[in-house]
Amino acid sequence: MEDSDHQPTHSGSLIGSNDDLLTEILLRLPVTSILQFKSVSKHWRLLLRHRHFTQRYDTLSKSPGFFTTDNIYVPYDVANPTTPLFRSLDFYPDPHGIRIVQSCNGLLLCRTYRGSIDARKYYVFNPTTKQFAIVPRLPGGYEVRKTIRFMGLAFHRTDCVHYKLVCICSLESDDDVELFQIQIYSSDTGEWKICPVTFRTDCPVFDMGVDCNGAIH
Secondary structure, three states: OOOHHHHHHHHHHHHHOOHHHHHHHHOOOOHHHHHHHOOOOHHHHHHHHOHHHHHHHHHHOOOOEEEOOOOOEEEOOOOOOOOOOOOOOOOOOOOOOEEEEEEEOOEEEEEEOOOOHHHOOEEEEEOOOOEEEEOOOOOOOHHHHOOEEEEEEEOOOOOOOOOEEEEEEEEOOOOOOEEEEEEEEEOOOOEEEEOOOOEEEOOOOOOOOOEEOOEEO
16 A cells, blocks of 8 residues: 555656646746746756746736836736735835836836936846845946936846846937947846947937837837
């Protein structure tokens, strides 16, 4: 007769060795659990980071709501409203206050609300884990920082570590059409990199950027 005390362990081994069954279970879990389970083993981490899983997870999962740039939480289901993870941006004692610039798959890009350009800081805040990072300033000092026209965040929620920031800066131009340059920050390297290609546009409006399908729109 099989010992009943060993049945749960045996069942767990069967599930753990069957990637298809394991995937179907993991697809139904909240993102906080997904982030925790990435540390179970190297095999689980690779499974959870695989494109097949991340694409299906994005399709099946539902967000309970979103934060606006005015720090207002709006639930998607008005009949059954959810509770916001926080009600104020007090994760860092910025003397000039903090406002939300953009949200992306559970992370918030924030910046100093008031104050001079030289005093302005950018933050990446995770309201689920309450962790945050101060974004390193663009190289070049004040002369470069005052040319920032857009700052956007790109992050995939099944990646518990790395994100990228896209910054658009204006450059001096000899004509009436503005010239722009893109710099990209990676939390993996901790460095800003300048894209070698510049561009022009007659309608330089870069507000309210959204990360979708691997690109900033």
